[in-house]
Amino acid sequence: MEIDEETKIELYTTMVRIRTFENRARILIRDGEIPARSGFYTGQEAVAAGVCAHLSPSDQIGSTHRALGHLIAKGCDLKGLMAELCGMSSGLNKGKAGPYHIFDPSVGALGANGIVGGSVPMVAGYALTHQLRDDGGVAVSFYGEGASNQGGIQETLNLAACWNLPLVFVCENSSPEVQRMLGHEIDYPQLSIERVSDRAQAYGIPGATYDGWDVLEVYNAVGDAVKWAREGNGPTLLEFNVHQIEGNLEGRIEVRDDERIWCPIHRFKERITDEGILTTELDEKIRDKEKSKVEEAAEFALRSTVPAPIEAFKGVFAGGP
Amino acid sequence: MAERLITYSEALNEAHRLEMASNPDVVVFGENVSSGWRQVTKGLKEEFGRERVRDAPITETAFIGMGVGAAIMGLKPVVELMLVDFGLVAMDQILNQMAKSHYMSGGAVKVPMTLRATYGAGTSSAATHSESLYSLFAHMPGLKVVIPSNPYDAKGLLIESIRGDDPVLFMEHRLLYPMEGVVPEEAYTVPFGMANLVREGSDVTVVATGLMVGKAVEAADELGPKCSVEVIDPRTIVPLDEEAILRSLRKTGRLVIVDEDYERCGFSAEVAAIAAEKGFQHLDAPVVRVATPNVPIPYSPVLEKHLLPSKEKIVKAISQLVGY
Structure with a gap:
């Protein structure tokens, strides 16, 4: 698929936005302004950017506990997002959600999820609604290779296939070589197969594995799967190999030399620079603009007020007690 | 019609x-x-x-x-x-x-x-x-x-x-x-959080849910003139019409809870806690629960029947309370 220059700059900008935001959040965690640690998405930006570039606000995603990348790429308001991380009443979810439960229906971000694999069955409901309304909408379910073993995901793959739902399963495999989960010492393999996408065959749907550090590869693969779903052909299982990368507290987008090979931003920058699409001036302009947007979001969050304690009791039910 | x-x-x-x-x-x-x-x-x-x-x-x-x-x-x-x-x-x-x-x-x-x-x-x-x-x-x-x-x-x-x-x-x-x-033919709603006063009485309040409501009424009928039993069906346990239970308790001073769910940490315990916390001054006798004991429900009809709340068990519980 030929991808135009404008789309390439958009993909690059989205990735820069995600990384800039996450590094700022790291600083706010260090400073105690964000009261808890969070799962980060650093190194995986190409997947969120490449997937969400094909979606409109009327398409939905379900996400994980590394949701920030997905949420930003889907178009969540950065101020509301940062305020939510800080637990403020101006947060997207009034300080009730925190990083693991953010919902923003206005952009179709439904939602982060604190239970590994927990959002996946719900995404089938988003897809079912599009199918019943016959509106051409799709839903995308993000999850990781650890979650891919969960029963609920196997069940949802089967159900989506049986009902031909417009659903794209996106598995981000962050340990493609060693089949272990970052930060855990795991002596036994977590997957009985080479590739998570091999499981697509068991449900009679298309599935394939791609390099998740190459944003154009992601963009192309997802474009086909989304089109396939919109046209009523049913679900697809896409696996993207990724490498999680350490962020930093210096506000740098650049990563350590040994991590560069996996860094989607570094790789794509080189590519579009070679293609003559990205000049040094344009790159600086994009970075400065994203940095100032993120800074605005941080200032907004820090200026916001904490919820009144009585708010804890509100909103257990929508329709009264 | x-x-x-x-x-x-x-x-x-x-x-x-x-x-x-x-x-x-x-x-x-x-x-x-x-x-x-x-x-x-x-x-x-x-x-x-x-x-x-x-x-x-x-x-x-x-x-x-x-x-x-x-x-x-x-x-x-x-x-x-x-x-x-x-x-x-x-x-x-x-x-x-x-x-x-x-x-x-x-x-x-x-x-x-x-x-x-x-x-x-x-x-x-x-x-x-x-x-x-x-x-x-x-x-x-x-x-x-x-x-x-x-x-x-x-x-x-x-x-x-x-x-x-x-x-x-x-x-x-x-x-x-x-x-x-x-049942009327047209659509209608029954609001949540509003208990049904199934049977009026003045001596003992029986709070029962689901199938147990009918069993409580049968027990009350069997006791007849010996004891005036009020039967309350909460209809929804969340939200729970606490006021209906407390109102009845103010009148009767005695409470039996009939619950087919397991007894431990169950609905019957919740109602007993409400009575203890908010209706203590009205109680003339200990609260009695007729619930399924903390035992998995067995297969053989004899074993199953032995565990489940029944009209006989409710009659016995009410009788005990009246004599308290």
């Missing part, structure tokens, strides 16, 4: 049909819901089509979670859980996602979903096909828990569930399906 008698399952079927006819967002799915021999959903597929009435694979986690997602999108899913016991395989979707998404999202999303489940013992079906379990679900903030005890309430409460904005666990005792009662 003569009052019309229909069964509990016919009343539930009628509630589905009326709401599906008036609201295209109402959809039904679950295991075998299109089957002609499933009493509650019978005929729905023929009337409303296979798009809106769907048989799901036997994967409770997937199809209950799908209901949560569809509800968030603005549909009104009525999802059937064949037996409440089977809900235990889908606890994350029920207790985390269905119950808490509205609160966790700070109100950004709503989950107007009805999860219907049959429950209850008395059919020699043993421990994974006989439980009540509503206390387990009532424990989690965010779920409304509804237990109709008669055909009229069944229809009105189901319509209220479907029209509401919140996730509802709707519990149907399978031995109540053939029960007949007077």
